Amino acid sequence: MGSWPSWDCSASSCNGWPNPWGSAMKAAVLYGKEDVRIETVPDPTPGPGEVVIRVRAATTCGTDLKVWRRGGHARMLTPPILFGHEAAGEIVALGAGVTGWQVGDRVVANNSAPCGQCFYCQRQAFSLCPHLEFNNGTFAEYLKLPASIVRQNLLPIPESLPFALAALTEPLACVLHGVARSGFDPAMVATWPSPPQIVVLGDGAIGLMFVGVLAQQGARVLAFGGSNQRLAIATTFGAEQTINHHQCGDIPAVVKDWTEGRGADIVIEATGVPEVWETAIACGRPGATINLFGGCPRETTIRVDTERLHYEELTLKGVFHNTPSFVRQALQLIASGTLPFEKLISGQAPLMEIETVLQAMKARQVIKVALQP
Template sequence: MMQAAVLYGKEDVRLETLADPIPAAGEIVIQVQAATTCGTDLKVWRRGGHARMLTPPILFGHEAAGTIVALGKGVEGWQIGDRVVANNSAPCGHCFYCQRQEYSLCPNLEFNNGTFAEYLKIPASIVTRNLLPIPEDLSYDLASLTEPLACVLHGIARSGFQPEQVHTWPSPPQIVVIGDGAIGLMFVGVLAQRGAEVIVFGGSDQRLAIAQIYGAKATFNHHTCGEMAALVRELTDGRGADVVIEATGVPTVWERAIACGRPGATINLFGGCPRDTQIRVNTEQLHYNELTLKGVFHNTPQFVRESLEFISKRILPLEHLITGMASLGDIESVLQAMKARQAIKVALHP
């Protein structure tokens, strides 16, 4: 029998004793060595569910790294004891969208929750398409960041920013990132590493300090900096940003993000808002400024692989994002600490 966290509803997660998972054909079971929390887990816990990924009651958590302890019939290329990281989903590979390599739009995406547990069963589709070996010199804690960083790399690719613009434009692209959670800070680090000039808005001076470590050109606490769009225009010769990335999932902030863009800007509305929320858009600004509003969701197998490679090369000190470690029994207090913004990501060690 194993211990596992089960989500029952709004701010209702319970540690339960469940039967150990048994792999069916094509599946594997891993012993979870590290499971990291994230902003999506916090939103799901606070809202009591997720529009696409889970409906309570359900096993909880979606970022993990571990070792294989059981192989289902027909699994090839893997052995018991292998160190692995599994993405929390996999596309079907054959639908209309997969045939066009739009894998994050696959209507048959198979999601896998339950990383806040001693053991985790990995579905056959993920074993086939999104299970990767962890390099021997990479810790389980850092490897567990593969999924969120893959989402960030996907988001950057969809944002209209290309690294060659740094060399072909008369000045570096100016990109605004709104949000200082783990996702926002990952955006900052990767974009700055690729040569963009990044302006960051967040609500925590401690988190904004990490943004500075990651290469942000300027950081501002939104509690004290005044009107965001006006400040962005001041910093960009009156134009606005080339790209704006919203990473909070708050509808009013989506509207502020749109206001921060220059004519011709791409606005990446990355943070997932609550179900059935709406925003208002100035149609004149959208039309005459030729804005591109982009909703970007999840990741693809390509970016899962690029993410693990990026982490393995130690390009960014991603350990700054793991601000605590805890046992599985501490899941309730960990989520409360995240709610109070006292932690960015916590590595649970079942």
């Protein structure tokens, strides 16, 4: 597919927009399995409490790839629908009643917001809110943000932070939520005889983010993946050891060797493949927590050894999405510059090339691409 242009979306090169807000825009519309089309659709108009932003960078995600390949998503969207869920940009219009924001503000928004009132929200389990309002359509020139997102999950971007990096806020928030739900606490590093040994299965952007966050907090991380290039990035993110699964016949055996025969304290599954879920469970030691983070296709099942589950007191956790507090923590971590998140963005491309980008992701030629409408 040719070489990708160098990634350069600095604040100085991306400020301002060349054209005024018009009456129609270009947007990617998902129609079904591997069927996404660039169409001309009406510009969004903000209602009460809503905001419209000019998209400056919309990053592609492994979830987008799965949705494109599968033709939909169990929770977030049903085709035909505007596509994409990670973006950063500038405010171009404010709905009635919006305060605290003005046209021209550099912002990033999460792709959802909880209701704040239901049984789960009252118990701070915001990712389980049955009324989560999802917002798709970032692969477009403009994006309308619902009032609930404006109230809870719209954040200002520091002037020094490139739009493409800010757009990583949503997936990183999911990872921070996943780390917390795995039972990992940096205090373990100081109080345990040795730091927790954690296995990450998957070398996509999510898996690499898990490696970075966990290693930064002092965990020992063993990362498995299928790309030597991506595993090299895992090393720069702090992985103690990386292994290409294509060159490894028995992953649980390798993990046991790494952990003196026990198995990992925590295992993160970040591929969304049922067989890998089973591998993840096999990698855990007695008392381990297995974070089944990667979402599998609908109506798939796995086999679980009930004897191990019971007598070894394993904890199996399905972890989904994020919460408003983790959205804020994610943006702060990105802005701090302590982890090289720019390594996850393989390049940039115009919106019209979204089909080519998705094909490149399918072939694992790129990790994430910053689409620029």
